[in-house]
Amino acid sequence: MNEPINIFWFRRDLRLDDNHGFYEALKGDCPVMPIFIFDTEILDKLSEDDARVTFIHDTLQGIRSAIQRDYDSSIAIFQEKPINVYKNLVNEYDINTVYTNHDYEPYAINRDKEIETLLKENNVQFKTFKDQVIFEKNEVVKNDGAPYVVYTPYMKTWKEKFNSYYLKIYNTKPHLNNLVQHSQLPNLSLSDIGFKKSKQKIEPYTVTPELIQNYEAIRNFPAKNGTSRLGPHLRFGTVSIRKMVKKAIAEKNEIFWQELIWREFFMQILWHFPHTVTKSFKPKYDNIKWRNNEQEFKLWCEGKTGYPLVDAGMRELNETGFMHNRVRMLVGSFLCKHLLIDWRWGEAYFAEKLHDYDMASNVGNWQWVAGCGVDAAPYFRIFNPTTQIEKFDKNLEYIKTWVPDFQELTYPQPIADHKFARERCLKVYKLALN
Structure with a gap:
């Protein structure tokens, strides 16, 4: 040519x-x-x-x-x-x-x-x-040009700024005859690039009107099939963000829409604060003396902590490359707060395993559970891994699916007592932050 x-x-x-x-x-x-x-x-x-x-x-x-x-x-x-x-x-x-x-x-x-x-x-x-976003970089900022570091005001400004102009669809079909006339361009098989076909499968996404309408009611219950599985498709761009926002608006579902805005919030945080990939957004949190016990980290990775809901999440992740979002918060909090293991270890493990891994959201959410990020949960909020079962998996459906051995004698004892771990965490965090 x-x-x-x-x-x-x-x-x-x-x-x-x-x-x-x-x-x-x-x-x-x-x-x-x-x-x-x-x-x-x-x-x-x-x-x-x-x-x-x-x-x-x-x-x-x-x-x-x-x-x-x-x-x-x-x-x-x-x-x-x-x-x-x-x-x-x-x-x-x-x-x-x-x-x-x-x-x-x-x-x-x-x-x-x-x-x-x-x-x-x-x-x-x-x-x-x-x-890959509706708004990027400096498009949604405070009046003085500073970036938002709290989600709710960011989301409100995002919505105020938003109008149908941003949903313009770029219809390529009429222009595809402008592709080069050459059907023998270089190709590579999976083995050419040193890989083999994975046994795990990235699921198709589901964004039906019914799923969007029921999203708020069932999205917190990991046993229910109430999530869209959109993550990997947005990550790799096999679906258009504009079309997804259009669907959320058509169904008038604020919660589903706001999940899409969360994604953009974390993207602009990463763009404004690239140091957060390796350092806490709030610098004083880098003073925390993490225990970083390698054996305990291994048990967490394998889903053998003795806490069934934590273990169910980790086993689901290891087997499928997916973990329900509510459970992600719990396993993250457990690692950082109960075991006092550096959030960066958990972030790296998720990066390796999650099909929908996206650096901005992963770093943002891990810093959130550790308490060291933007808009973070206060460090003294520590999820109780046992009472979370009562709230989100009352009938143990999710646990039975992923931890069928949870009532057997072979199931491990908890690797940390909740009350003891909670007090230890508060002491270590206080020491670092004062």
């Missing part, structure tokens, strides 16, 4: 329809070559049967088949550090512009700066667009 082309770089937006950057690329003057890069910086840290890699790979093959069949085009798939891929691409093709969508994580921001510099040196434009 000697004619000038544009490139669209798929990342956290693995869909053909209502994709802002892809839409802008297709409307340009040059034919568009879509690409995806399996970034070795990221892949090298994952286990070889990671379900997220299988999911991304399957999704890409679906995109590839669709555009080969209907448009005699394809998607070029690479495995390498992105900067090296672009060094090769600028030598191989006459590239006019590279289009992609914004990413807000610290690693992604640095990667994109490096690539933009390389492209500029080769007279190639780099254009990025807002796609």
Whole structure:
């Protein structure tokens, strides 16, 4: 291909329809070559049967088949550090512009700066667009321009600012004939990138009117199938956030809508405060003397703490890559408060296991349970892992599903007495904060 082309770089937006950057690329003057890069910086840290890699790979093959069949085009798939891929691409093709969508994580921001510099040196434009959120960066801030660090006022301003303009759907279909006419672009199998098909499966999402209407009533009960399973699909962009907000509004369900706003709250926190990936938002919480008992951490990871609701959550996570949100709060609180294990250990374990892992939400929620983040629960609020059963799994349905051995003699004794652990936690936190 000697004619000038544009490139669209798929990342956290693995869909053909209502994709802002892809839409802008297709409307340009040059034919568009879509690409995806399996970034070795990221892949090298994952286990070889990671379900997220299988999911991304399957999704890409679906995109590839669709555009080969209907448009005699394809998607070029690479495995390498992105900067090296672009060094090769600028030598191989006459590239006019590279289009992609914004990413807000610290690693992604640095990667994109490096690539933009390389492209500029080769007279190639780099254009990025807002796609995975309704509001980003500085779009929802206080009157003085400072970022919100408490959710409720952020959410209220978000809603005040919001109108139908933000739900514009980027209809790519009329423009897909502007894809490059080349159906033999490089492809990679899972084994080519050093992975094998995962036994775990990322579930399809469910966002029916019925689910949205019942969301508030049943979302806190882990035994009920009352959650949307949207997380991984928003994370990898197989679904459009604009279409999801549209559905929430159509069903007039504030709670479901506000869950989507929570996601954006944590994204703008990470963008404004990138240090929170490794440091507490409230610096004095970095003075906490964590016990960090490795044996206890191992028992927590395996779901063998002797507290059935905590163990059910961890076993569900290990087996399926999913954990109910209400239970996530409990297992997180238990790790930080009962066992006095650093929230960063829990955050890293969730990053490894959760199919819907998203850095902004994971870091934000872990800091919330530890008490050291924005808008955090006060440190002296410590969930009681036994009374939580009475509130959220009264009939033990969830526990029986994941901890069938909880009434047997082989089931472990609690690794920490609640009353003792609570008092110890308060003492350690007080010492650090005074």
